[in-house]
Amino acid sequence: MSLDGVLYRLLFQRSYRDAFLRGDIEALGLSPSDVSAFSTVDRGELARAARLACDGILRRSHRGTGSLLDAFAQTIGAWRHAHPNHSLEDLADELTQSLHFERYRVQPCGSGGLSLQEVFFRFAEDAEIGDAPTRKAECARALLKTLVVTPAPTFALPPFIFRAPKGHFAILEEGEPTLMAAVEGRFVTGPITRFLAELLISGESPSHVAERFGVDAAVLDASCDELRRLGLFA
Amino acid sequence: MPAGQYRQNLLTVAAHLPRRPEVLGLGVGLDLRWGRDPGMLYDETHGDVVSHSVVRFLERHVGEFGHLFVSWQPKDGGKLDARQYFPAYDDLFARVGHLYTIRALHQTALNLGALERYDRREILQLTNALIRRYDLGWVNEDLGLWSIHGKPLPYPLAPYLTDDGLDAAIRNVREVRLALDAPLLVEFPGFSDGVAFFIGKLHAYDFFRVVAEESEVGVTLDTGHLLSYQWLVGKRGADLWGELERLPLDRCFEIHLSGCEIRNDRFFDLHHGVLLDAQLELLDRLVGSCPNVRAITYEDPVFDGEGQLTDAAAASFAALRLKMAGVMSR
Numbered sequence: 001m002s003l004d005g006v007l008y009r010l011l012f013q014r015s016y017r018d019a020f021l022r023g024d025i026e027a028l029g030l031s032p033s034d035v036s037a038f039s040t041v042d043r044g045e046l047a048r049a050a051r052l053a054c055d056g057i058l059r060r061s062h063r064g065t066g067s068l069l070d071a072f073a074q075t076i077g078a079w080r081h082a083h084p085n086h087s088l089e090d091l092a093d094e095l096t097q098s099l100h101f102e103r104y105r106v107q108p109c110g111s112g113g114l115s116l117q118e119v120f121f122r123f124a125e126d127a128e129i130g131d132a133p134t135r136k137a138e139c140a141r142a143l144l145k146t147l148v149v150t151p152a153p154t155f156a157l158p159p160f161i162f163r164a165p166k167g168h169f170a171i172l173e174e175g176e177p178t179l180m181a182a183v184e185g186r187f188v189t190g191p192i193t194r195f196l197a198e199l200l201i202s203g204e205s206p207s208h209v210a211e212r213f214g215v216d217a218a219v220l221d222a223s224c225d226e227l228r229r230l231g232l233f234a
Numbered sequence: 235m236p237a238g239q240y241r242q243n244l245l246t247v248a249a250h251l252p253r254r255p256e257v258l259g260l261g262v263g264l265d266l267r268w269g270r271d272p273g274m275l276y277d278e279t280h281g282d283v284v285s286h287s288v289v290r291f292l293e294r295h296v297g298e299f300g301h302l303f304v305s306w307q308p309k310d311g312g313k314l315d316a317r318q319y320f321p322a323y324d325d326l327f328a329r330v331g332h333l334y335t336i337r338a339l340h341q342t343a344l345n346l347g348a349l350e351r352y353d354r355r356e357i358l359q360l361t362n363a364l365i366r367r368y369d370l371g372w373v374n375e376d377l378g379l380w381s382i383h384g385k386p387l388p389y390p391l392a393p394y395l396t397d398d399g400l401d402a403a404i405r406n407v408r409e410v411r412l413a414l415d416a417p418l419l420v421e422f423p424g425f426s427d428g429v430a431f432f433i434g435k436l437h438a439y440d441f442f443r444v445v446a447e448e449s450e451v452g453v454t455l456d457t458g459h460l461l462s463y464q465w466l467v468g469k470r471g472a473d474l475w476g477e478l479e480r481l482p483l484d485r486c487f488e489i490h491l492s493g494c495e496i497r498n499d500r501f502f503d504l505h506h507g508v509l510l511d512a513q514l515e516l517l518d519r520l521v522g523s524c525p526n527v528r529a530i531t532y533e534d535p536v537f538d539g540e541g542q543l544t545d546a547a548a549a550s551f552a553a554l555r556l557k558m559a560g561v562m563s564r
Contacts, residue, residue, distance in 0.1 A: 002350070004349040041431045049388070063309060107314060149310055150310040
């Protein structure tokens with residue numbers, strides 16, 4: 001393993017760091033020269049630096065959405081309720097140790113990586129933290145608010161965020177459909193009919209969707225015009 | 235060293251240093267973070283603008299600071315496109331640019347200590363666009379790690395003080411120096427408590443000197459960073475400003491002073507505007523030892539919404555000005 005690979009794991013992977021801190025060198029897979037290089041590390045300082053780095057992932061504020069603690073308030077609230085004897089440090093450590101975290105990239109290394117919001121969403125999905133609709137709604141809201149201020153992101157978008165002529169949107173399907181969108185520098189959200197939702201995301205021709213819902217041509221035209229006015233429809 | 239060779243060395247080094255300021259003077263460095271006051275704010279009418287407090291601070295001190303640097307940080311997860319940064323910097327320089335014609339940029343994304351492959355093409359393009367648009371005289375950057383495997387770090391970590399780390403740092407610094415349209419000043423990294431550890435057995439001063447010499451760059455010596463290293467390796471008292479001869483003193487163009495604190499036998503690089511006496515003492519010694527130093531920079535002073543220094547920072551600033559008067563009168 002390269003020195004930077006070791007340092008990365010010491011900072012962001014708690015089980016690896018714990019092995020180093022208790023002197024279990026065999027568990028680390030270090031070469032003799034690596035052992036020599038890392039022998040100068042002040043263990044207390046390393047532990048503090050790792051704490052800052054991992055906690056910063058949860059607490060650092062991001063333009064448009066605030067921190068993960070802000071963006072996923074309900075999901076993280078559910079985690080706290082389910083883990084009364086754990087601290088947010090434990091949550092940060094679980095997150096940074098997850099496979100999804102490895103795909104997170106900050107600028108200028110961002111191209112093609114995942115946003116931190118999606119990393120947390122995927123992590124929470126795997127760990128079944130809170131309920132699924134809330135996780136998805138919080139992630140969609142956070143990403144779309146990010147897209148309001150960052151319309152040309154370097155990070156990849158999850159499949160439930162769709163591109164539109166003048167921005168991006170998501171349809172949340174819990175109960176009645178809800179539209180969330182980032183269009184022309186604004187975040188908009190509100191209930192939407194299932195017919196309009198299908199027009200936006202089904203991939204079928206508008207006339208085909210109208211036929212399925214029994215909608216006449218005049219209503220279809222008015223619907224399409226309204227979606228175009230919002231910048232959501234070509 | 236014979237006098238002729240010494241003069242030749244100075245000339246060779248000077249070729250990699252900024253042209254201005256031509257004489258030693260005091261300036262200021264500001265970390266203008268996005269969405270924070272002081273810093274860069276979003277205004278619904280005007281878009282990205284510099285905060286009122288920054289403008290007021292710079293206006294208040296125009297006679298006292300001869301140069302200005304601003305720290306660059308990515309504003310969001312968007313593509314690195316200089317045009318996204320122009321509105322805020324345009325606003326800054328439209329409002330105070332005529333007062334500060336000697337300007338520089340403190341980069342925070344060049345990752346000069348990285349061992350891993352690190353694609354700097356976009357960040358260098360962006361930096362050059364800023365250099366040209368705002369006539370920036372130099373670019374300064376810590377010799378450290380700002381990110382690792384694409385993950386952010388809370389404070390730049392020290393480079394790998396190993397032979398491989400040395401080779402990588404020289405390679406990185408040389409690449410950046412050759413790509414930039416303004417001189418690069420590499421800064422000795424900090425070892426603030428909470429992140430004060432290093433990997434490898436090379437002495438950090440030797441490491442830094444070899445990187446500067448091999449990659450042929452000028453340097454910035456940050457008094458807090460130097461003291462924090464010596465503190466970490468157990469030096470105290472007058473020993474804190476020892477071993478200066480191991481640094482590339484002839485390559486030093488800029489000296490930074492940012493607020494530091496020693497508490498419970500721990501050294502903190504806090505950037506809170508309050509300077510230690512040891513920093514002023516080290517400044518005195520460095521100015522006397524660095525033949526090419528021209529820029530003394532008070533970094534990240536703390537001020538209120540009207541640009542008024544806090545009482546503690548004002549006292550430090552007064553002490554710094556007094557020290558400057560002393561060193562300049564020599």
